[in-house]
Amino acid sequence: MTDLPEGTGDERVDAALGGLAVLGELPVAAHVGVFEEVFAGLEQALAAADDRADGVSDVPDPPR
Template sequence: MTESGEARVAAVLARLSGLGDVPVGEHVAVFEEVLSGLEATLASVGDASPAQGDGRP
């Protein structure tokens, strides 16, 4: 799998590495879980405090 450069994204995408061990009937649930995790990560991008960002308000 390609590195994303973002630890939170990598952690969510790591869930896909075990997909081969999951019955096909459960794949949709795994994909939905991954999508939800990616959406949550994306939504939190703007939540960083100025101390963590570039110092601008």
């Protein structure tokens, strides 16, 4: 397994990815739940970036 970077520069993303640290302590059958929690945290961080107070999104629109 590769080492994760120290941080992404976004506290919300770092907090979500921090959940991956427990994988080595859990049976493989429990990994899905951890991945789902991490994914939910990343979705929340992305939604918060989209909902900035100034109305400008940090995420570009997908290509059409």
